[in-house]
Amino acid sequence: MLIPTLSKPNLARGALVLVLGALPTAVHSLTSYANDFVDPDYIVGRKFPANTAIAQKTIVRWANEYATLGPWSVMNKSVVPPTGDKHTYMSWLPYWWPDCSNVGNTTALSREQVYKQCKYVQRDGEFNPDVRLVNDTGSFQTMSDAVLYNTLAWVINGSNIHMNNAVHYIDTWFINPNTFMYPNLDCAQGKRGVGGNNGSHAGVLDLKGMTKISSSIMILRKAAASAWTKDLDGKMNQWLSQYINWLEHNPLALEEKAAANNHGSFYFNQVAALKILAGDNSGALNILGEYFDGIYKDQINADGEQPLEAERTRPYHYRTYNLAAMITNARLAKYAGWDVYQHTSNSGGTIQKALDFAMNTGPGKEVARDLYPNVAAVGAIYGDTNRKYSRFLARGDEAYPAKPYFLWNQPLSDNGWVSRNPNYGVSTVFSNNTATKNGNSGNGSSSGGSTKNNNGSVKVVAGTIALATFSVFAAWFLA
Numbered sequence: 110m111l112i113p114t115l116s117k118p119n120l121a122r123g124a125l126v127l128v129l130g131a132l133p134t135a136v137h138s139l140t141s142y143a144n145d146f147v148d149p150d151y152i153v154g155r156k157f158p159a160n161t162a163i164a165q166k167t168i169v170r171w172a173n174e175y176a177t178l179g180p181w182s183v184m185n186k187s188v189v190p191p192t193g194d195k196h197t198y199m200s201w202l203p204y205w206w207p208d209c210s211n212v213g214n215t216t217a218l219s220r221e222q223v224y225k226q227c228k229y230v231q232r233d234g235e236f237n238p239d240v241r242l243v244n245d246t247g248s249f250q251t252m253s254d255a256v257l258y259n260t261l262a263w264v265i266n267g268s269n270i271h272m273n274n275a276v277h278y279i280d281t282w283f284i285n286p287n288t289f290m291y292p293n294l295d296c297a298q299g300k301r302g303v304g305g306n307n308g309s310h311a312g313v314l315d316l317k318g319m320t321k322i323s324s325s326i327m328i329l330r331k332a333a334a335s336a337w338t339k340d341l342d343g344k345m346n347q348w349l350s351q352y353i354n355w356l357e358h359n360p361l362a363l364e365e366k367a368a369a370n371n372h373g374s375f376y377f378n379q380v381a382a383l384k385i386l387a388g389d390n391s392g393a394l395n396i397l398g399e400y401f402d403g404i405y406k407d408q409i410n411a412d413g414e415q416p417l418e419a420e421r422t423r424p425y426h427y428r429t430y431n432l433a434a435m436i437t438n439a440r441l442a443k444y445a446g447w448d449v450y451q452h453t454s455n456s457g458g459t460i461q462k463a464l465d466f467a468m469n470t471g472p473g474k475e476v477a478r479d480l481y482p483n484v485a486a487v488g489a490i491y492g493d494t495n496r497k498y499s500r501f502l503a504r505g506d507e508a509y510p511a512k513p514y515f516l517w518n519q520p521l522s523d524n525g526w527v528s529r530n531p532n533y534g535v536s537t538v539f540s541n542n543t544a545t546k547n548g549n550s551g552n553g554s555s556s557g558g559s560t561k562n563n564n565g566s567v568k569v570v571a572g573t574i575a576l577a578t579f580s581v582f583a584a585w586f587l588a
C-alpha cells in the first residue's frame with residue numbers, strides 16, 4: 110500500500126484525501142451490522158424456519174466473499190505503535206487533525222514528525238482519512254464478520270472450507286505467535302501530536318464486534334468443529350481471561366464503562382459476551398445487571414426517544430447504534446437466563462419503545478436501512494402484531510428475508526417474499542448446482558430452466574433448488 114509522506118504539512122489534508130481515495134473500498138454486498146449476538150443453541154439446533162432458506166444462502170455467499178479478503182492481523186499495519194511492537198492493537202481518534210502552525214507549517218515535516226510535533230485539533234464529524242493508514246479497526250471489524258459468516262456457513266452448508274476459514278481467522282488474529290494481538294486496547298483511538306496520548310477510552314468501542322466472535326466460538330465448540338482443537342480453545346481462553354481482566358481493571362476501560370451513551374452500552378456487550386464465552390455465566394449476569402440497573406435506566410425516555418443519542422450530529426444513526434447494543438445486551442441476558450425485554454428505564458421506556466420511536470421518527474437524510482436488523486429483532490422478540498415490523502421492513506427493502514439477520518430474528522413473517530422469489534441468489538451460492546447433481550429430488554417452486562425476477566443475481570439453469578432442497582443439507586449435519 111502506498112503511504113503518502115507529508116512533505117508539505119499545510120497541504121497534508123488534501124493530499125491524503127487524494128491518495129486514500131484511490132485505495133480499495135469495501136466489498137459492496139457485505140454489510141457489517143453494529144453488533145449482534147447470534148444464539149449458538151439456535152444455530153447448532155438447526156431447526157430453522159423454511160422461510161429462512163434464502164437468508165441461509167446469502168450467509169454462505171457472504172462467507173465466501175469474506176474469505177477472499179482474509180486473514181487479518183494487527184501485523185498488517187504499516188505504522189509502529191507507541192509500544193514499538195506491532196502486536197499492539199492501535200488506532201487513532203478519527204476526528205482529529207494536525208495543526209502544525211506551532212512548528213512552522215511551511216517546513217517539510219515527515220509523517221512521524223507531524224504525529225509528534227504538531228498539535229492535533231478536533232473537527233467534529235470530519236473523518237481524518239490518514240486514520241485508515243492504521244487499519245486495525247477495519248481489519249478487526251471485517252475479521253469479526255468473516256468469522257461469524259463462515260461459522261454460520263459451515264453449519265448451514267457443511268463445507269469444511271468454511272469451518273477452516275473461521276478457525277484460521279480466529280487463530281491469526283488472537284493466537285498464532287507471529288500474528289496475534291495483545292489482549293489490551295492500550296493504544297486504541299490514541300490522540301497524536303503535542304499533548305496527545307497512546308489511547309483513549311473510546312478505543313474500547315473498536316472491539317465491539319467481540320460479540321460476533323463469542324457467538325462463533327460457542328458454535329464451533331457446540332457443533333464440535335474438528336478444526337477448533339483443544340489446543341486452540343485453551344489458548345483462546347487464556348487470551349480471553351487476560352482481555353477480560355483488562356476490560357475490568359484498566360482505567361481506559363473503566364472510563365468507557367462509565368460512559369452514559371452507546372459507548373457504555375457496547376462496553377457491556379463485550380464484557381458480557383466474553384464472560385459467557387469464558388464459561389462465567391454468573392459473571393455475565395452480574396455485569397448485565399450493572400447495565401440494566403445502571404446507564405440503561407437513563408437511556409430511554411417514556412416516549413422511546415434516546416436522549417443521549419438524539420443530541421448527536423446523526424441522531425438516527427446513533428439511535429440505531431445504541432439500539433443494536435441494547436438488543437445485544439438483552440439477548441446476552443436472555444441467553445444467560447435473565448429475561449429483561451420488559452425491563453423499563455426510569456421513565457418507563459423499553460427497548461421496544463425505543464425501536465418504535467426510531468422507526469416512527471424516520472431517518473431524515475440518514476441511511477434508513479441501518480435500523481432494519483433492529484426492527485427484525487424487535488419483531489421477533491416482542492411479537493409482530495399486525496405484521497407491523499415485517500411490513501415496515503418490506504416497505505424499506507422488500508428483499509429483507511434474504512438478509513443474513515433474517516435467519517436469527519425468528520419467528521418473523523417474510524410477507525410472502527420467499528415463495529415469490531425462490532431463486533433469489535441461488536446460483537451465486539450454489540454456483541454448480543451441487544444439490545441437484547447429488548441426486549436430490551426435492552422440488553422447488555421454480556419449474557426449471559427459466560429465470561424469474563431474481564433482482565440481479567445470475568441466471569438459474571437447473572432451477573430445481575428451492576426450499577425443500579434444504580433438507581438435503583441436513584443430512585451431512587446429522588451424519
Ligand SMILES: *[C@@H]1O[C@H](CO)[C@@H](O)[C@H](O)[C@H]1NC(C)=O
Pocket residue numbers: 179180181182184185281288
Ligand atoms: C495480513 O496478515 C496476515 C497474517 O500475516 C496475512 O496472511 C495477510 O495476507 C495480511 N493481509 C494483507 C492485506 O497484507
Ligand SMILES: *[C@@H]1O[C@H](CO)[C@@H](O)[C@H](O)[C@H]1NC(C)=O
Pocket residue numbers: 191192193305306307
Ligand atoms: C505510550 O506508551 C509508551 C510505551 O508503552 C510509554 O513509554 C509512554 O509513556 C506512553 N505515553 C503516554 C502519554 O502514556
Ligand SMILES: *[C@@H]1O[C@H](CO)[C@@H](O)[C@H](O)[C@H]1NC(C)=O
Pocket residue numbers: 118119120121207208209210214
Ligand atoms: C498553517 O499555518 C496557518 C497560519 O498559522 C494556519 O492557519 C493553518 O491552519 C496551518 N495549517 C496546518 C495544516 O497546520
Ligand SMILES: *[C@@H]1O[C@H](CO)[C@@H](O)[C@H](O)[C@H]1NC(C)=O
Pocket residue numbers: 129132133134135136241242244246247248251
Ligand atoms: C480498512 O479495512 C477495511 C476492512 O478490511 C477495508 O474495507 C478498507 O478498505 C481498509 N482501508 C484502507 C485504507 O486500507
Ligand SMILES: *[C@@H]1O[C@H](CO)[C@@H](O)[C@H](O)[C@H]1NC(C)=O
Pocket residue numbers: 540541
Ligand atoms: C463450477 O464449475 C466450473 C466448471 O466445471 C468450474 O470451473 C468452477 O470452478 C466451479 N465453481 C465452483 C464455485 O465450484
Ligand SMILES: *[C@@H]1O[C@H](CO)[C@@H](O)[C@H](O)[C@H]1NC(C)=O
Pocket residue numbers: 169173266267268538539540541543544582
Ligand atoms: C457449499 O458451498 C460450496 C461453495 O459455495 C458449494 O460448492 C457446495 O455445493 C455447497 N455444499 C452444499 C452441501 O450445499
Ligand SMILES: *[C@@H]1O[C@H](CO)[C@@H](O)[C@H](O)[C@H]1NC(C)=O
Pocket residue numbers: 550552553554
Ligand atoms: C414439482 O412441483 C411442480 C409444481 O408445483 C409439480 O407440478 C411437480 O409435480 C413437482 N415435481 C415433483 C417431482 O415433485
Ligand SMILES: *[C@@H]1O[C@H](CO)[C@@H](O)[C@H](O)[C@H]1NC(C)=O
Pocket residue numbers: 506507508562564
Ligand atoms: C426487484 O425487482 C423488481 C422488479 O424489477 C423491483 O420492483 C423491486 O424493487 C426489486 N427489489 C429489490 C429488493 O431490488
